[in-house]
Amino acid sequence: MGQTWASRLIIFTTLLFLVGPFIIIIFAGLSAGSSLAFPPDGLSLKWYLAVFEVESFRQSFVLSMFLAVGGTLTALVIGVPAAYAICRYNIPGAETIKIIVAAPIIVPGIIVGLALLRYLVVPLEFTVTLALFLAHTALVLPYAVRVVSASLQNLRTDIEEAAVLLGCNRLQAFTKVILPNIRSGILAAFILGFVTSFNQVPVSLFLSGPGVRTLPIDMLAYMEITYDPSVAALSALLAFLSIGIVFIAEKTLGFSRYV
Amino acid sequence: MFQNRTEGLALVLPAAVFIAVLFLFPVGILLSEGFKVGGEWSLAGYADFVSKPLNRTVFFRTLKLGFLVAFVSAIIGYATAFCIVNLEPAQRGRVFGLIILPLMISPVARTYAWIVILGRTGIVNKAIVGMGLSDSPIRFLFTETAVFIGLLQLFMPLMIVSLISAMENLPKDAIPAARVLGASWLQVFTKVILPLTREGLVLGGTLVFTGALTAYITPAILGGSKVLMLETLLYQRVNVSNDYVSAGIIATILIVMCFGANVVLRRVAKA
Amino acid sequence: MSNIAVSLQNLTLAYGDTIAVPSLNLDIIDGELIALLGPSGCGKTTTMRAIAGLMKPRSGTILIDGKDVTKTPANKRGVGLVFQSYALFPHLTGFENVAFGLRLKKRPNDEIVQRVEAGLELVGLSHLATRKPSELSGGQQQRLSLARSLVMEPKVLLLDEPLSNLDARLRLDMRTELQALQRQTGITMVFVTHDQSEALALADRIVLMKNGHIEQIGSPEALYDSPQTVFAADFVGFENIFSVGLNTQNEGTTIYNNTGELTLPYQANVSHLAWRPGGVVVGSGPHKGVVTGMAFAGDKREYVITTSAGKIKADVDVSVPAIQIGEDVFFDLPESSARMLDDKATQTQFKHG
Ligand SMILES: Nc1ncnc2c1ncn2[C@@H]1O[C@H](COP(=O)(O)OP(=O)(O)O)[C@@H](O)[C@H]1O
Ligand SMILES: [Mg+2]
Numbered sequence: 001m002g003q004t005w006a007s008r009l010i011i012f013t014t015l016l017f018l019v020g021p022f023i024i025i026i027f028a029g030l031s032a033g034s035s036l037a038f039p040p041d042g043l044s045l046k047w048y049l050a051v052f053e054v055e056s057f058r059q060s061f062v063l064s065m066f067l068a069v070g071g072t073l074t075a076l077v078i079g080v081p082a083a084y085a086i087c088r089y090n091i092p093g094a095e096t097i098k099i100i101v102a103a104p105i106i107v108p109g110i111i112v113g114l115a116l117l118r119y120l121v122v123p124l125e126f127t128v129t130l131a132l133f134l135a136h137t138a139l140v141l142p143y144a145v146r147v148v149s150a151s152l153q154n155l156r157t158d159i160e161e162a163a164v165l166l167g168c169n170r171l172q173a174f175t176k177v178i179l180p181n182i183r184s185g186i187l188a189a190f191i192l193g194f195v196t197s198f199n200q201v202p203v204s205l206f207l208s209g210p211g212v213r214t215l216p217i218d219m220l221a222y223m224e225i226t227y228d229p230s231v232a233a234l235s236a237l238l239a240f241l242s243i244g245i246v247f248i249a250e251k252t253l254g255f256s257r258y259v
Numbered sequence: 260m261f262q263n264r265t266e267g268l269a270l271v272l273p274a275a276v277f278i279a280v281l282f283l284f285p286v287g288i289l290l291s292e293g294f295k296v297g298g299e300w301s302l303a304g305y306a307d308f309v310s311k312p313l314n315r316t317v318f319f320r321t322l323k324l325g326f327l328v329a330f331v332s333a334i335i336g337y338a339t340a341f342c343i344v345n346l347e348p349a350q351r352g353r354v355f356g357l358i359i360l361p362l363m364i365s366p367v368a369r370t371y372a373w374i375v376i377l378g379r380t381g382i383v384n385k386a387i388v389g390m391g392l393s394d395s396p397i398r399f400l401f402t403e404t405a406v407f408i409g410l411l412q413l414f415m416p417l418m419i420v421s422l423i424s425a426m427e428n429l430p431k432d433a434i435p436a437a438r439v440l441g442a443s444w445l446q447v448f449t450k451v452i453l454p455l456t457r458e459g460l461v462l463g464g465t466l467v468f469t470g471a472l473t474a475y476i477t478p479a480i481l482g483g484s485k486v487l488m489l490e491t492l493l494y495q496r497v498n499v500s501n502d503y504v505s506a507g508i509i510a511t512i513l514i515v516m517c518f519g520a521n522v523v524l525r526r527v528a529k530a
Numbered sequence: 531m532s533n534i535a536v537s538l539q540n541l542t543l544a545y546g547d548t549i550a551v552p553s554l555n556l557d558i559i560d561g562e563l564i565a566l567l568g569p570s571g572c573g574k575t576t577t578m579r580a581i582a583g584l585m586k587p588r589s590g591t592i593l594i595d596g597k598d599v600t601k602t603p604a605n606k607r608g609v610g611l612v613f614q615s616y617a618l619f620p621h622l623t624g625f626e627n628v629a630f631g632l633r634l635k636k637r638p639n640d641e642i643v644q645r646v647e648a649g650l651e652l653v654g655l656s657h658l659a660t661r662k663p664s665e666l667s668g669g670q671q672q673r674l675s676l677a678r679s680l681v682m683e684p685k686v687l688l689l690d691e692p693l694s695n696l697d698a699r700l701r702l703d704m705r706t707e708l709q710a711l712q713r714q715t716g717i718t719m720v721f722v723t724h725d726q727s728e729a730l731a732l733a734d735r736i737v738l739m740k741n742g743h744i745e746q747i748g749s750p751e752a753l754y755d756s757p758q759t760v761f762a763a764d765f766v767g768f769e770n771i772f773s774v775g776l777n778t779q780n781e782g783t784t785i786y787n788n789t790g791e792l793t794l795p796y797q798a799n800v801s802h803l804a805w806r807p808g809g810v811v812v813g814s815g816p817h818k819g820v821v822t823g824m825a826f827a828g829d830k831r832e833y834v835i836t837t838s839a840g841k842i843k844a845d846v847d848v849s850v851p852a853i854q855i856g857e858d859v860f861f862d863l864p865e866s867s868a869r870m871l872d873d874k875a876t877q878t879q880f881k882h883g
Contacts, residue, residue, distance in 0.1 A: 007342035011354060014339040014419070018361050018412060021372030024382070028375045038375050038382050082274035089267025100275050103282055106517055108473035110490050111510040114497060115285035138281045141274060157261075158617035161584050164604045165611050166631030166682060176630075180621040199365040202475040205494065216367045220479070223371070232375065235368030242363040250356070262586065 022239060029233030036227050047233040057234065059211075060218035063129070064198055067214065071136035072144070072193035076186060079144030084178070086145070087152040105142045109202030112139070117206045128209035135203050140193035147192060151185025152178075191249045195242055290514070293507030304504040314492070314505075318512065320403065321472060321489045325516075328410045329468040332418040333460060340422035341452070344429075355423065362416050370480045373409050374400065377481075401485040409477040414470045418463035425459020426452075461528035468524075469517045489513055534596070535560040535718040536581060536686055541590035543576050543742075550576045551742035553590065558686070558720060563712045565729035566722045567765070568739035574722040575614075577739075578688045581720070582611045594685060610684030614691045616675040618663035624650070624674050625659040631682045649681035652711065669700045673707075680715065689721035693728060705732055726765055730754060738762055759873045760802050768804035768869060769843045785839060785863075792817060792839040794863060802871040805863055807832060810844035812853070815862025821853050835861060 024038050029048055033041030051057060082101060085091060104112065113135060121131040155178065163173040179186075204214045213221065215238070223231050261267070296303045308314050343354050361369060376382055377399035384396040399405050429452070437451045453460075478488040487495070489509050496505040536558040543551040551573040558564055566574045579585040581592060583604030592600050599607050619627050628646045637645075650656045653673035663671055672692065679687055692708065693701045709732055712719050723729050729736045730750040738745045738753065738761075746753060746762045757763040760771055772785035772792075783794045785803055794803075795816060812833060819842065823834030830845045831852060844861065846853075853859055 007345065010338050010342045011346075014335060014415075015354070015357055018416060019357055021369060021376060021412065022361065022364060024375050025368060025372045028372075035380070036375055036378070037380050078273040078277060081270040085267040085270035088261045089264065089270070090261065091264055091267040091271060097271055097275050100278050100283065101271075103278060106469075106514075106521065107282070107286060108490065108510075108513050108517065110473075110475050110493060111286060111289060111513065112282060114493075114506065114510075115289040116281065118503070119285040119288045120281070134281055138278060141278065145274065155620075156615065156617060158613050158615060159619055161604075162611070162613060162617035162678075163619070163630070164584070165582055165609065166678070167605050167634040169603075169605060172634070177619055181619075195363055199367075201367065202473075202490070205475065206497070216365055216476075219367050219371075220476070223480070227374075231371060235365065235371050239364040239368050242365070243360060246360075246363045 025232050025239070026236045029229050029236045031229045034228060036229050036232060040229070047229040048237065050230050051234045051237065054230065056213070056218055056222070057215070060213045060215040063132070063212065064215040067132055067136045068194045068197040071133055071197050072140050072190050074137045075140040075144045075193055076148075076189060079141050079189070080148050080186065083145045083148040083152055084174070087149050088157065101145050102142045104138050109139070109200065110205060113203040113206040121207065128207065128212040131207045132204060132212070132214065135207055136197045136200065139200060139203055140197050143192050143196060144189045147189035148182060148185050151182045155181050188249065191245055195246065199242070286510070289507055290511045291507065292503045293511050296504065304508060308505060308508045317487045317489060317492045320486070322516075324403070324407055324410060324488065325468045325471045327407060328414060328471040329418075329464050331411060332415045332467045333464060336415060336418040336422050336463065337452075340419050340426055343419075343423055344426045358416050358419050361412070366413060366476045369413060370409050370477050373405065373412075373481055377405055377408075400481060401483045403482070403486050405481040406478050406486050406488070409481045410471045410474060413474065413477060414467040417466040417470065421459045421463030421466065422456060425456035429455050458528045461524045465520055465524045468520050472516055473513060533560045534558065535594065536720070537593040538577075538581070539591040539593070541577075541580060541592065542588040543573070543580050543585060544588045549588070549742070551580075554742070554744065556737060556744065556747075558718060559735075561716050561718055562734045563709065563719045563721070563732060565733035565736045566720065566739060567726060567729040567736050568724065568745075570724055572739045573742040574724075574739060575690055578611065578690055578720065578722060581686070582609045582688055583607045608685045610679035610682055610687040612675050612679050612687070612689040612692055614694065616663075616671045618671055618675055618678070620663055623660050623662055624655060624666070627663065627674060628678045628681055630678065645681050649677040652680065653677045669696055669704065672696060672704065676711070680711075680717070684717065686718045686720065689719060691722050691724070693723070694725075708732065726767070738765060757804075757869060758871065760804070760871055763804040763869055763871055768806050770805040770807070770810065770863075772803050772839060774798055774800055774803055787840045789840045790838040792837060792863075794865075796865045798868070798870055800870040800872045802873055803863075804869045804871055805867055807843040807845040809864070809867030810842060811862040811864055812844045812846050812859060813850065813861070815860050817861050817863070819859060819861060821855050821857050821859055824852070824855055835859060837861075
């Protein structure tokens with residue numbers, strides 16, 4: 001009995017440390033006062049509503065959505081064939097290729113953003129949006145390859161051969177037999193990529209330009225000027241968005257297998 | 260059917276080229292900047308960098324915080340993971356969900372919460388002043404402690420998740436068997452759990468250590484310019500002083516440390 | 531030529547630098563059920579994959595119905611293959627698995643339904659058409675896989691160890707069903723097995739393979755009764771195989787292995803002599819040995835007799851009183867039950883020596 005209580009206490013304390021701050025954020029955003037505090041000075045929804053009134057938040061939200069959705073989809077379009085080749089073919093230099101494709105996870109984001117800005121974006125005069133789009137795609141690509149590889153590895157190779165013997169060409173064998181069976185892996189990769197891209201800061205730090213900022217960068221900038229509870233409210237809303245997506249994914253796909 | 264190597268290469272090529280052009284190429288040039296002074300190859304930039312006390316302080320602080328966060332994560336992680344693994348399956352799923360939940364939340368939001376908690380008018384200070392432990396609020400923000408706490412909260416889930424999956428692979432009867440043979444709990448930990456979960460510990464340790472080294476938001480928000488870490492120092496060097504030699508050097512140090520941690524720790528896991 | 535369904539000519543198959551099948555020649559007759567028999571790793575699967583077009587030959591030619599298909603892609607060869615692991619599509623129902631190939635051919639829906647139903651009927655799975663493969667037993671999956679290939683009416687149907695994943699009972703049932711199916715459809719079938727009893731029971735003709743070579747081709751009876759090589763003899767149950775030595779002293783034959791020798795009172799001008807355990811006479815004869823092992827096997831007792839030429843396996847009917855271990859016993863290796871193997875190529879090998 002004593003052991004169970006000790007064990008519960010340990011779990012509770014850890015969770016309090018990990019999740020507690022998030023709960024505090026939710027309540028800090030509910031403040032009726034004008035300064036950031038916990039416990040809040042009275043309760044109201046005004047800061048949650050105020051978030052939607054901030055023009056720059058609206059713009060950066062749209063940009064972040066575009067980057068997260070567009071970047072992840074692009075990463076999947078080039079990542080799925082790569083994962084397929086890595087899993088099925090005996091390609092020369094496979095190990096090197098795997099390292100190259102995984103590089104964006106290992107190299108710190110701020111370095112990537114800076115290098116991209118200085119040596120590609122500025123010389124080639126890319127627009128800020130294009131630069132952010134390329135950077136976010138590159139950042140998400142390793143996750144796409146990894147997650148899709150994992151689900152390809154769980155799939156027998158002979159079903160594709162069976163499909164060919166029943167009359168498919170190679171492309172048909174892929175779309176009719178492989179794709180339907182790795183669908184949940186692809187969806188998981190999309191969600192993981194979306195969340196990663198949406199929450200990404202260091203890569204976007206240098207690349208964001210005046211008036212073109214991702215939402216987290218915009219929040220950082222806003223925080224430097226004011227300490228009102230609207231950032232808390234926005235943080236809480238974004239957290240709910242992420243959690244909602246992941247929760248649905250978990251219920252439908254067993255998402256945590258892929259994380 | 261998969262014998263055609265050119266076909267395979269053609270399929271990976273777009274991804275590999277994309278990464279090579281957008282990633283390896285620019286990062287490579289950035290790193291090379293550290294080895295140039297006035298357009299000439301030279302190590303003078305490094306000598307200069309090392310000679311400045313601030314740079315040394317920041318370097319050792321980053322390293323120290325990285326180790327500390329990894330170490331404390333491991334201690335709390337073992338205790339928590341062990342308790343979670345012994346829960347009933349249904350409860351275990353729920354607790355596991357709560358552990359990975361912070362990973363899905365924006366690091367900006369997660370770090371921001373600590374301002375509410377540790378700020379001048381935060382709960383901690385309210386409690387301290389309220390209980391009469393101190394007359395005026397204590398400064399927590401912009402200290403190493405605040406950065407440490409923020410990093411710990413940010414990266415500990417990675418350690419716990421790694422340790423849980425390592426512990427799930429523990430033979431079911433290993434611990435009771437050791438207890439029956441007369442081992443104390445400390446001996447059970449050092450002789451049974453630790454050796455059998457070493458790979459999980461190393462994986463988690465690598466993720467936490469490199470995560471802490473390369474975090475930007477936490478030191479930026481909770482440390483500010485008072486408690487610089489390598490990433491925030493790099494940002495300052497570029498944005499404030501346009502110093503790309505230092506930027507190249509810091510980037511090189513960060514990458515070497517990250518790869519180094521990956522390689523060394525993987526060796527340790529295998530040994 | 532028209533009655534040859536598949537012809538393999540000087541077919542060489544390789545994985546990178548390792549040659550799995552060096553220069554194979556084989557004609558498969560239209561409408562026959564032929565078995566590729568051989569130990570694991572001898573190149574049976576590789577040969578099948580080459581016929582199906584899943585593997586490019588290093589050199590040589592494959593003819594199907596007299597046409598050179600060596601360069602024809604797998605989806606245009608009209609060859610069916612039932613995979614050892616069935617390779618069913620996990621996301622499709624039984625019905626849709628069987629319909630897969632027909633849908634690709636864009637057959638009218640009525641025809642598809644009718645042919646799929648007939649196919650499922652043929653393998654006795656009509657009632658399980660709506661289930662996914664994961665909801666079927668091993669035997670049902672195996673039959674579904676068979677139906678999926680059969681509805682395509684392939685010119686040749688290849689089956690890779692079709693029965694190896696089934697339990698013993700089911701394996702016997704499926705043997706009969708497979709044979710009946712072949713008779714009913716008349717499709718040329720090539721099946722792979724490493725189990726000699728399966729090959730003997732099912733096939734019209736057996737191709738015995740070893741290290742990518744064909745060791746012997748023939749009817750089950752021919753292979754069973756008159757193996758031509760040491761390998762073939764060993765594979766079909768001649769457990770006592772001896773090398774024949776030169777004998778200069780008398781008219782008899784000396785057989786030997788690495789532990790000793792034995793002289794037989796008749797002449798054999800071959801390289802090896804072989805006996806099944808049932809062909810050894812126990813209780814009388816010119817040779818003496820010690821019983822060192824005995825196992826009861828229902829209708830017979832299986833003895834191990836240690837002789838001057840090593841261990842001999844001998845089966846004796848249960849009606850004969852048992853001989854105890856350790857007893858001396860007389861035995862004979864009669865000329866009538868001996869198989870004469872002239873196999874200069876095979877190095878002397880002694881399984882029981
Ligand atoms: N994918 C492969 N790569 C390299 N060698 C292989 C491969 N598949 C089979 N082999 C080799 O080819 C030989 C024949 O294999 P296989 O045709 O599978 O034998 P069987 O089906 O008779 O058991 C074996 O020596 C095997 O090791
Ligand atoms: Mg095989």
